[in-house]
Amino acid sequence: MAKAPARSTAAPKKTASTPAPATNREGPRDPIPYDATPAELEKFYREMLLIRRFEEKAGQLYGLGLIGGFCHLYIGQEAVAVGLQSALDGDKDSVITGYRDHGHMLAYGIDPKVIMAELTGRAAGISRGKGGSMHMFSVEHKFYGGHGIVGAQVSLGTGLAFAHKYRDDGGVAMSYFGDGASNQGQVYESFNMAELWKLPIIFVIENNQYAMGTSVNRSSAEDQLYRRGESFRIPGMQVDGMDVLAVRGAAEAALEWVRAGKGPVLMELKTYRYRGHSMSDPAKYRSREEVQAVRDKSDALEHLKRVMEGAGIGEDKIKDIDKEIRAIVAESADFAESAPEPELHDLYTDVLVEQY
Amino acid sequence: MAIELKMPALSPTMEEGTLAKWLVKEGDTVKSGDILAEIETDKATMEFEAIDEGIVGQILVAEGTDNVKVGTVIATITGEGEEAAAPAPAAAPAKDVAPAQAGAVSANAPTPAVPASAGTTEKAAPTERASDPAIPAGTAMVRLTVREALRDAMAEEMRADDRVFVMGEEVAEYQGAYKVTQGLLDEFGARRVIDTPITEYGFAGLGAGAAMGGLKPIIEFMTFNFAMQAIDHIINSAAKTNYMSGGQMRCPIVFRGPNGAASRVGAQHSQNFAPWYASVPGLIVIAPYDAADAKGLMKAAIRSEDPVVFLENELLYGRGFDVPDLPDHVLPIGKARIMRAGSDVTIVSYSIGVGLALEAADQLAAEGIDAEVIDLRTLRPLDTATVLASLKKTNHLVIVEEGWPVCSIASELAMVAMEQGFDDLDAPVLRVCNEDVPLPYAANLEKAALIDAPRVVAAVKAVRNRG
Numbered sequence: 001m002a003k004a005p006a007r008s009t010a011a012p013k014k015t016a017s018t019p020a021p022a023t024n025r026e027g028p029r030d031p032i033p034y035d036a037t038p039a040e041l042e043k044f045y046r047e048m049l050l051i052r053r054f055e056e057k058a059g060q061l062y063g064l065g066l067i068g069g070f071c072h073l074y075i076g077q078e079a080v081a082v083g084l085q086s087a088l089d090g091d092k093d094s095v096i097t098g099y100r101d102h103g104h105m106l107a108y109g110i111d112p113k114v115i116m117a118e119l120t121g122r123a124a125g126i127s128r129g130k131g132g133s134m135h136m137f138s139v140e141h142k143f144y145g146g147h148g149i150v151g152a153q154v155s156l157g158t159g160l161a162f163a164h165k166y167r168d169d170g171g172v173a174m175s176y177f178g179d180g181a182s183n184q185g186q187v188y189e190s191f192n193m194a195e196l197w198k199l200p201i202i203f204v205i206e207n208n209q210y211a212m213g214t215s216v217n218r219s220s221a222e223d224q225l226y227r228r229g230e231s232f233r234i235p236g237m238q239v240d241g242m243d244v245l246a247v248r249g250a251a252e253a254a255l256e257w258v259r260a261g262k263g264p265v266l267m268e269l270k271t272y273r274y275r276g277h278s279m280s281d282p283a284k285y286r287s288r289e290e291v292q293a294v295r296d297k298s299d300a301l302e303h304l305k306r307v308m309e310g311a312g313i314g315e316d317k318i319k320d321i322d323k324e325i326r327a328i329v330a331e332s333a334d335f336a337e338s339a340p341e342p343e344l345h346d347l348y349t350d351v352l353v354e355q356y
Numbered sequence: 357m358a359i360e361l362k363m364p365a366l367s368p369t370m371e372e373g374t375l376a377k378w379l380v381k382e383g384d385t386v387k388s389g390d391i392l393a394e395i396e397t398d399k400a401t402m403e404f405e406a407i408d409e410g411i412v413g414q415i416l417v418a419e420g421t422d423n424v425k426v427g428t429v430i431a432t433i434t435g436e437g438e439e440a441a442a443p444a445p446a447a448a449p450a451k452d453v454a455p456a457q458a459g460a461v462s463a464n465a466p467t468p469a470v471p472a473s474a475g476t477t478e479k480a481a482p483t484e485r486a487s488d489p490a491i492p493a494g495t496a497m498v499r500l501t502v503r504e505a506l507r508d509a510m511a512e513e514m515r516a517d518d519r520v521f522v523m524g525e526e527v528a529e530y531q532g533a534y535k536v537t538q539g540l541l542d543e544f545g546a547r548r549v550i551d552t553p554i555t556e557y558g559f560a561g562l563g564a565g566a567a568m569g570g571l572k573p574i575i576e577f578m579t580f581n582f583a584m585q586a587i588d589h590i591i592n593s594a595a596k597t598n599y600m601s602g603g604q605m606r607c608p609i610v611f612r613g614p615n616g617a618a619s620r621v622g623a624q625h626s627q628n629f630a631p632w633y634a635s636v637p638g639l640i641v642i643a644p645y646d647a648a649d650a651k652g653l654m655k656a657a658i659r660s661e662d663p664v665v666f667l668e669n670e671l672l673y674g675r676g677f678d679v680p681d682l683p684d685h686v687l688p689i690g691k692a693r694i695m696r697a698g699s700d701v702t703i704v705s706y707s708i709g710v711g712l713a714l715e716a717a718d719q720l721a722a723e724g725i726d727a728e729v730i731d732l733r734t735l736r737p738l739d740t741a742t743v744l745a746s747l748k749k750t751n752h753l754v755i756v757e758e759g760w761p762v763c764s765i766a767s768e769l770a771m772v773a774m775e776q777g778f779d780d781l782d783a784p785v786l787r788v789c790n791e792d793v794p795l796p797y798a799a800n801l802e803k804a805a806l807i808d809a810p811r812v813v814a815a816v817k818a819v820r821n822r823g
């Protein structure tokens with residue numbers, strides 16, 4: 001296992017994760033970084049790179065006016081969705097997140113073409129052009145959205161977990177939300193019920209340090225967010241979200257606990273968003289240097305590349321993957337630009353399921 | 357192989373911007389993430405980052421240039437190998453691209469960056485309106501955007517009354533998500549301009565409690581879509597306190613923020629809640645259209661001893677209007693305003709719909725139909741007297757509302773006309789409302805779902821043909 005490079009102050013110091021503070025309560029075992037095979041490393045790299053290039057392209061299409069409204073990019077956070085979702089069982093488990101959702105869908109192997117076509121508002125989009133960037137869903141992949149109201153996905157995710165337990169189907173729900181979202185009241189109402197009823201859910205706080213222009217320490221009395229479940233007896237884990245192997249390793253420890261019927265786990269993934277909150281954010285609340293320092297020192301893709309080199313994966317192979325991903329992204333953009341808009345009568349479909 | 361850098365759209369409503377500053381020069385090597393330029397949009401100054409690696413070829417639009425249309429080629433980057441070649445959107449060699457002819461969005465872009473929704477386009481000059489009787493004749497005017505007018509109103513009231521404070525998400529250091537609170541932190545400090553966590557239910561309740569405790573809070577919701585988290589406190593706490601306490605305990609608070617459809621932000625972020633709040637006894641509900649009313653009514657709202665829901669509109673924030681240049685421009689709550697006097701038909705609206713109604717009235721005038729346009733301004737209490745007096749004169753009523761038709765302000769007014777103006781009606785009342793669907797994202801569907809001036813014109817003609 002390669003050692004993580006030096007970290008900036010913005011990113012966490014440790015390679016793996018910190019267990020909850022000394023307590024005599026039981027919790028998940030201490031996680032260990034995932035020991036990936038070379039093929040798995042390539043797969044992680046491919047998925048993370050796809051997210052990055054896809055998001056860069058989305059940013060370009062926004063600049064060209066092909067994407068409208070709000071568009072929240074996942075650049076910088078790729079290791080979180082890829083590391084966590086790689087540990088899930090795609091046939092059983094369910095995932096839900098907020099509006100910064102493109103990466104989670106790509107990490108689930110959903111076709112980039114239909115995601116990009118949703119961003120451009122075309123009939124071929126995954127929500128048939130009706131949802132847009134913030135509102136995308138794939139029931140087939142047990143991906144439940146794509147929600148625009150900050151915090152909503154936490155209660156909804158708790159409901160998904162309730163359904164897993166009710167049906168006794170062995171599935172686990174994973175609910176992603178931001179550091180900012182972690183201050184919403186419904187989060188704590190959900191925590192209480194989830195632990196009280198031992199629901200199979202992993203609450204994932206993607207702590208990218210900012211909620212729009214508000215840094216965590218300006219909004220959070222307890223800024224160690226993994227401790228936010230303590231008064232509900234939910235064990236917490238703090239994980240380096242810039243290291244896909246640490247993320248995957250922590251996910252396995254959390255999943256063991258949850259699948260054993262012991263109730264929820266709260267994971268705080270320390271990560272960073274490189275771009276503005278959405279496309280229209282002038283991002284005056286942080287310095288260029290801060291962003292650059294994270295890019296230089298903690299970038300998840302660069303880190304993974306070094307691990308790959310250590311595992312004997314050559315530069316040629318990496319170049320090939322880069323090329324392949326560029327082609328996939330270019331194809332999805334072409335598709336999304338040329339696909340037709342929805343038919344006008346689609347305005348009135350899907351409002352209700354049944355006819356009355 | 358050169359890549360064309362185009363003036364980017366950097367906000368949902370941006371159509372053009374100022375190229376404030378170049379941070380690179382011709383011949384510089386740039387890599388992904390480098391800042392190339394600073395661009396001023398309708399809301400803020402944004403940094404424009406390089407996406408590709410390469411060398412800056414030509415800079416085609418000089419810094420300091422205003423009104424650069426989105427999509428204009430502003431520079432070229434000469435790429436190195438395939439890295440740069442892949443995203444190149446255009447085929448024209450850089451040398452041939454003269455700035456003047458480069459204004460079009462690339463050929464494969466079917467829809468330019470112009471927001472699709474009705475009424476989003478900036479009108480150069482809003483239709484002239486009848487002067488407001490509340491403003492003394494001969495008052496000097498200043499041109500202000502709605503955004504500035506709201507900010508000035510808050511600042512003036514904060515200067516006058518230490519009990520007034522502003523609280524909400526991103527209102528202080530960020531200067532407001534839509535820049536309505538710009539500069540307030542600088543002037544009033546962190547005691548009175550307060551950034552909250554994302555916790556609407558909590559800070560709406562905190563605000564209501566502070567009002568009960570003797571302060572005068574202005575609670576900003578980033579948009580009213582998020583006030584749904586807090587509607588319990590608006591309705592169960594704020595609206596009912598005075599009544600339940602037999603008049604002892606008050607809750608003088610302003611809940612404000614943008615309401616209604618913005619541009620391409622989808623179903624959860626594009627809703628008009630005016631009819632919801634207007635249905636609740638114990639609340640005042642205000643929804644102004646122009647900057648003068650925004651200012652005068654915001655000041656009145658802050659001074660009121662009652663809880664006020666103040667509904668703004670994102671698409672109106674950047675529009676400029678004449679505002680009376682008075683030291684204390686306060687307007688009465690509960691009074692509609694005749695925006696355009698006419699004799700053939702009464703068109704009643706509020707908020708962004710007023711602009712569409714005025715636009716329609718101009719078109720109708722060209723066809724010989726003289727429409728009276730009324731801006732309700734306050735939705736609770738509703739100024740039915742002004743509407744009914746107009747109806748008495750024109751005998752035809754059309755209501756224009758950027759919102760759903762069912763259980764709307766329009767349906768309420770139709771009922772008022774039935775109950776109190778039946779004998780004046782020469783034809784059934786008609787309403788022009790959005791389509792009765794959640795707002796879709798796709799540009800064409802969004803446009804189809806929202807009201808526009810042609811629909812108002814058609815409704816007026818229909819109502820006139822009925823009698």
Ligand SMILES: Cc1ncc(C[n+]2csc(CCOP(=O)(O)OP(=O)(O)O)c2C)c(N)n1
Pocket residue numbers: 100148149150151177178179180181182206208210211212277525554556578582585
């Ligand atoms: C209830 C609600 N309040 C406010 C907003 C506006 N808003 C959208 S995203 C956001 C910041 C959220 O930050 P965080 O939870 O940290 O997630 P991140 O954007 O960093 O992924 C805000 C305030 C919203 N969408 N919903």
Ligand SMILES: [Mg+2]
Pocket residue numbers: 178179180206207208209210211212
């Ligand atoms: Mg965040």
